[in-house]
Amino acid sequence: MNRHQIRALLDEVRDGALTPEAAHDRLLQVLRHAPFEDLGFARVDHHRTVRQGFPEVVFGPGKSADQVAEIAERIVNGGHSLLITRTTRDVFDAVAARVAGVEFHELARTITLRGTDVHPGVGTIVVAAAGTADLPVAEEAAISAEIMGNPVDRLYDVGVAGLHRLLAEHARLTAARVLIVVAGMEGALPSVVGGLVDVPVIAVPTSVGYGTSFGGLTALLAMLNSCATGVSVVNIDNGFGAAAIASSINHLR
Amino acid sequence: MNRHQIRALLDEVRDGALTPEAAHDRLLQVLRHAPFEDLGFARVDHHRTVRQGFPEVVFGPGKSADQVAEIAERIVNGGHSLLITRTTRDVFDAVAARVAGVEFHELARTITLRGTDVHPGVGTIVVAAAGTADLPVAEEAAISAEIMGNPVDRLYDVGVAGLHRLLAEHARLTAARVLIVVAGMEGALPSVVGGLVDVPVIAVPTSVGYGTSFGGLTALLAMLNSCATGVSVVNIDNGFGAAAIASSINHLR
């Protein structure tokens, strides 16, 4: 469907010959199978916002600083917001040399640039973390959720071994529209939080721990076996993934 | 807070001395730490609907038919909807002898009785399943989602090895407000579906498979490592859990 056809379609809508809903459906149908930009080593997807609600996100590991910078430039040139995860200050320097206005979040290991293509979320996303060592993952989630248009309330160091610290924040927990709960070690926090709220809880196991924490596997397993309802789980240390899900929930109207 | 206090509080709201929001907050605060009924072997939670949006659900395994029937009777007497999962026809007979109107869903292995305490969900929940052998889990999810007040659209036998079967249902996929995607074996379906929609996908691995499917572990791991955004995961065969999450998402306004 070329731009003339798009124009014709919009004319039909204006004239009442086509309902906006029908026109919208036809537009999306086409756009969802739309082209991409081939860089040889990667295919940059310019219609991701249409299909998935947020532009393509760059996962840092396994790409050179140059590759990341080139992809970033294409995304920003496409008019999109920029989010690069699991990255370093060196990569940031390479990106900043090509793209103006990018920010580096050290603890969260992310690079962001807010574009104009992001719709605001409906409510607040609470990001709760069990311990100080979980903060890099929690911040990856928080920064990612913010760049996707969501207000974020951070609630850190509220692990279950000191239950009074968590219960003291009961009001903030129940004010959330969706929660991201981050924990390593025994991963019990989502179960406790899940029993206190009636909105979705996205549990993020972290690789924090030693010995039989097995790099976060124990926390993951605990979260998958939560006796609380309403808890779903993402991969170990996947703060971004949790944010993407929470944001897609928080954008439902 | 007794019922007189509740009445007084409502009078204040009527008179404008208290905003409904404030009154609502105070009511919930109390009710969320409210009593339960102790049967000796179990503590039936009568305020679960207030706290979590749906009454207590009975997980069948490890309880005798008599125990399940007694718990069921208390729940129904409390005026709640009834949902019993992972159960059998024998248990159904024991429950039906005490509670009128219950239904048994053979494939889903669940017992239900719809009460009046369930609010309708906002949109439709699609339950997609990869293969015929995944249907018991898919049906547990579908029946659970329905008893929680959600319209459900079932999309079965759409595994990724015959992609045309899935793509033929593209419109139904994109019509969902939230999707539950059920698959065993290599568990690839949520990744493919997650790339086609922009709403939350709850992935349910099933124990369908043999050899290195390891009772659903392979499907679970694949889902946790999905390259698609927007996919979160529940325990193996946990159709009910997926439904509870999907329903809590579908009740967000």
Add this chain to the structure above:
Amino acid sequence: MNRHQIRALLDEVRDGALTPEAAHDRLLQVLRHAPFEDLGFARVDHHRTVRQGFPEVVFGPGKSADQVAEIAERIVNGGHSLLITRTTRDVFDAVAARVAGVEFHELARTITLRGTDVHPGVGTIVVAAAGTADLPVAEEAAISAEIMGNPVDRLYDVGVAGLHRLLAEHARLTAARVLIVVAGMEGALPSVVGGLVDVPVIAVPTSVGYGTSFGGLTALLAMLNSCATGVSVVNIDNGFGAAAIASSINHLR
């Protein structure tokens, strides 16, 4: 050391030539390397009470009803209390035919006969269990602790997803001298309880759960990684083992 020597030693104590402490030490030293009774298929240890504070306990699996009954008879004939774990009603019938007064505990799957060789424990042992399906293991622990001379307070169905049920019993938790905390699925209960008390917590993972509970492995791992201090762990479903440890703690003066 023969019985004449024992007599002479006691005479020395009476005459003040030897302190009771010294005599006690010399007696124990000998007895701890003392003989046993060889049944061919088993060696019944008659000095276990001296060495370990409780007579030999019979672990049921892998022994025929006749073998268990014969061992039981030897233990009782030796003047000891009797505890048989992981057993069945059929074995009970075989034991009851040889030994008068034995009791069968169906839920706990144990056989007991209280002898006169058991000293009372110092305080109370609380046995807390997360869910109804954990009761067989919790009861194995409770019955075992009781036959070893300890008062037991049972606190069942207090899983972390309904925190108010647990917090409502705060006083009983803090009244314990030692706690046995039994949980399957995500095994979070010991972490929460461990944060509320300052006495030892023995955590018992159970095989309750499905999918990635891996027969109790997830609960075990969670307990080993507890962020609460004071929590040690025993094998999956090992209610008896937990009781033996709790009892040895509760007999310290």
Add this chain to the structure above:
Amino acid sequence: MNRHQIRALLDEVRDGALTPEAAHDRLLQVLRHAPFEDLGFARVDHHRTVRQGFPEVVFGPGKSADQVAEIAERIVNGGHSLLITRTTRDVFDAVAARVAGVEFHELARTITLRGTDVHPGVGTIVVAAAGTADLPVAEEAAISAEIMGNPVDRLYDVGVAGLHRLLAEHARLTAARVLIVVAGMEGALPSVVGGLVDVPVIAVPTSVGYGTSFGGLTALLAMLNSCATGVSVVNIDNGFGAAAIASSINHLR
């Protein structure tokens, strides 16, 4: 409850209007839900001694030297003993720059400062270790137990392959009120020691070994499956955790 209320309560006790037990209960009840100090990245818990018998312990990994030093300063300013585990000489330098009198234990990788808030334990804690390579973990346990007020008897290089080395120390083993038994590789030492004593044995698997020792997993599994009664287990290399449990046992009266 402010200090005036505390004073009033004590007056009531003096006047016989309140039993000490009741007053004690009320005091603890309040204090156990008491405030904490929020540093942004951590919440320092000043009532930990009341609730758990020993002040908050600082787990080193995942915190910067500055963060550890700041937390340490707050703890010591609060009048508490200080224990920092899994730390380094660099962190020690940062802490020593702010807190006078701290000690660094190289082998144990811990920093300590003894305060006045520690009660002496009842008896002696034996720390037994199988091999030379297990000493860092054994020393973490020993130093931790000492700072918590317990006399410690160290018994090193007594692995089961040279049984005569262990049996030569039989008297020291049986003199313990509680034992911490540290071993890597096949983890058999707690089973042998557990059969020789009638007091609690806390088994600590270490990551010492290679190949199928799997970083301590084999030792852990062996300890969980000990055929000796009275053996409970903590996480791999968790010397501090074992000390905390042993100390809580050794403080029971």
Add this chain to the structure above:
Amino acid sequence: MNRHQIRALLDEVRDGALTPEAAHDRLLQVLRHAPFEDLGFARVDHHRTVRQGFPEVVFGPGKSADQVAEIAERIVNGGHSLLITRTTRDVFDAVAARVAGVEFHELARTITLRGTDVHPGVGTIVVAAAGTADLPVAEEAAISAEIMGNPVDRLYDVGVAGLHRLLAEHARLTAARVLIVVAGMEGALPSVVGGLVDVPVIAVPTSVGYGTSFGGLTALLAMLNSCATGVSVVNIDNGFGAAAIASSINHLR
């Protein structure tokens, strides 16, 4: 090489034209690549004694009673000793109907018939077992070792938790030329025995245990990580395999 050639070769030996060693070498060389008897579903190896010191042994599982009986008949007709492992009384009945003189060993689950082709071993093989439940595996080892021509000394129920039971048998342990040590649960017995003797120890883990014994895996891992030298290991429950190794060692001259 046909039988005439064999005769010629022996003549050369008689005449001194060929040393017996050289003749022996040439005979073995040929025989080791010798024919077998093809039953369609199996290829019975009639030169196994020449190549490996004992005739082909029949492993029961996965073969029908008829198949086992037919193979057994061929082996006995070939003039060999018979050993069938992991078998049942039903199979025994089928074998006994075709082969006279076979014996069934119920506990060891083996069928034997001693032929004339077995050389006596040099010394005694001790079979030690930790607990009563390990006896089926220990007996499989003992019976197998006996049919292979070795005197066997059984030492049962000598687990490490009651060390005095083992030490009481020190003389019998040190009298062995090779030991088979059988244990489940934590699998510590071979480590202790290995430290007491200077001859080879074949460790056999058994599937005795529950929970984290993982069907014998824990015992296996412990044995592989034994801190005692001289311990090698076979598969879980592989009593026959241990006997075959012990016998090959015991036949070295």
Add this chain to the structure above:
Amino acid sequence: MNRHQIRALLDEVRDGALTPEAAHDRLLQVLRHAPFEDLGFARVDHHRTVRQGFPEVVFGPGKSADQVAEIAERIVNGGHSLLITRTTRDVFDAVAARVAGVEFHELARTITLRGTDVHPGVGTIVVAAAGTADLPVAEEAAISAEIMGNPVDRLYDVGVAGLHRLLAEHARLTAARVLIVVAGMEGALPSVVGGLVDVPVIAVPTSVGYGTSFGGLTALLAMLNSCATGVSVVNIDNGFGAAAIASSINHLR
């Protein structure tokens, strides 16, 4: 594309306006996204032969006898060959009641009916199996390969511990165009065979074994780590899968 369009296309080919290659391409393109028959519980794929070279195969587990029979009927009515795997005699009876001429292969647990839609393979497929207990899997592979049009040469009981049995069949091994090598236990056979031939080897691990064979996992791992080139692997016990791959290789021209 309807049949008139197909006719038109063929006319163009006849008239030389379209090359057969181009026409073939266009036909396949359409047919590969062609319809299927929806039975509610399954979607029968009638263009599978076009897309994948063999009609849809029915995997038995998780389907009722009626379901299998109905699917079978549709496949045969569609003019296709029939292959049902992992099935039983009961299912066979249900199928035979609806479909004339089907055969049941007891050892292979398969049902077959040869249609007219199968092209002959180019060479011979050798199916080699290590032991008698591997035959069900080997036969599933052999029967499947035959129904797909391939001549099969069976080579059974040629495990590596009796190398002479394998080397005796060297000529048959090297005569194969592709080999399927089936083995349980240590899974070494594909490595040895892979070193003797220069054509593709499809390795099939079986669940034959005990203890640390872990249901075929050990054989699978060994095959994945084969030091021989040319060996690829399928899931445990997946005889059919190996046959499908071997057949697709054997149909390459």
Add this chain to the structure above:
Amino acid sequence: MNRHQIRALLDEVRDGALTPEAAHDRLLQVLRHAPFEDLGFARVDHHRTVRQGFPEVVFGPGKSADQVAEIAERIVNGGHSLLITRTTRDVFDAVAARVAGVEFHELARTITLRGTDVHPGVGTIVVAAAGTADLPVAEEAAISAEIMGNPVDRLYDVGVAGLHRLLAEHARLTAARVLIVVAGMEGALPSVVGGLVDVPVIAVPTSVGYGTSFGGLTALLAMLNSCATGVSVVNIDNGFGAAAIASSINHLR
């Protein structure tokens, strides 16, 4: 068989006394048990091309640069093509110092030198890769396949989460005679590709991912459990192995 015998044999062929097929068989039979060159630390196999279709390939890890260079020299001196995998630039320098004309492929980490002993493959091998981080493995496969004589078509960054990128290349997929499909994370790409083509698919899991990707294990398991037929699997990151299999398939006539 010496060279005179080879000559005689060829004369027989010329004279029609022997068919070429028979002569070829006899030659191969001999050559396949032929000598090798012993370097002390390695045995260079000069008849590998005869036996397996391609000369010995040098696997880099665990060998010094000198060792690799020496082996490389012998292979090239033997007149063979050279392929060294998993190597580094340092090793390349050592090899280039001894062997003229070698090439280094940085991304693929391989060294190659094309000899005259390689036959061209029949069709094209498609190498498809899911993401940018999979390229080192994909390139190892592509370079290896090319040096073995096969045309290669590369299809990169076509992961299943953006299905339109894959479907856009449908024609290139179906043009392949055999496919190598490389993917990490959830490893779903081979299942989707396998459903679109009717030729063999060799699936290569990569170690790309984090957390529960377990270094490629998840991708491997997913591929082994593929619901698509025609997919076989090699070890994680084994690009070379996949190429060797694909090449042996592509050389079948």
Add this chain to the structure above:
Amino acid sequence: MNRHQIRALLDEVRDGALTPEAAHDRLLQVLRHAPFEDLGFARVDHHRTVRQGFPEVVFGPGKSADQVAEIAERIVNGGHSLLITRTTRDVFDAVAARVAGVEFHELARTITLRGTDVHPGVGTIVVAAAGTADLPVAEEAAISAEIMGNPVDRLYDVGVAGLHRLLAEHARLTAARVLIVVAGMEGALPSVVGGLVDVPVIAVPTSVGYGTSFGGLTALLAMLNSCATGVSVVNIDNGFGAAAIASSINHLR
């Protein structure tokens, strides 16, 4: 027993009042429970030769160069042979500074000094290794076996994928009194060797491999599941352990 008693005992033997056997027994009984030298961090065992046939061996990891040197000095001063495994050149320098005549074996990572307390073994130990990368482990075994008094025949690079390389050495294999077979990857070599000889085979899995070799676990599992009789297994990379077992076998008379 002091040295006078020993002298008296010997006099009795001289006078015929005591048989040498009886005297020998009494001497060993005492010596086997004899003292050791306590260095604080280690207890050097000076009677190990009496009890186990070879002096204490120093396992390098987890000990400082100084500690190793001090232990080495005590062992040599005690008149014993010296063997230090898993060590480095740095440690060698520290040892050489204190002990004259020690040798460093780079590939084997061992330090040795041959004393006069070693008896020669009966026959030859063959050490066979599958690949070049296995040589460090193979050499650890070979050097260890030599220092224990055994002639060693090395047979390297004889992996099963090139069977002709192994079969070419058939005579050397069958000349062994005991074999140590070292292999990584799929670990098939011991199975093949075990089928060719009738003496004990000690299998040593190595950590050579990648991906699913899991650091030697696959090779270990394959060896434990060997279909050949006579194969026992030691821990991954445990060349020394295999040598100790082989030597104890080779010293049996």
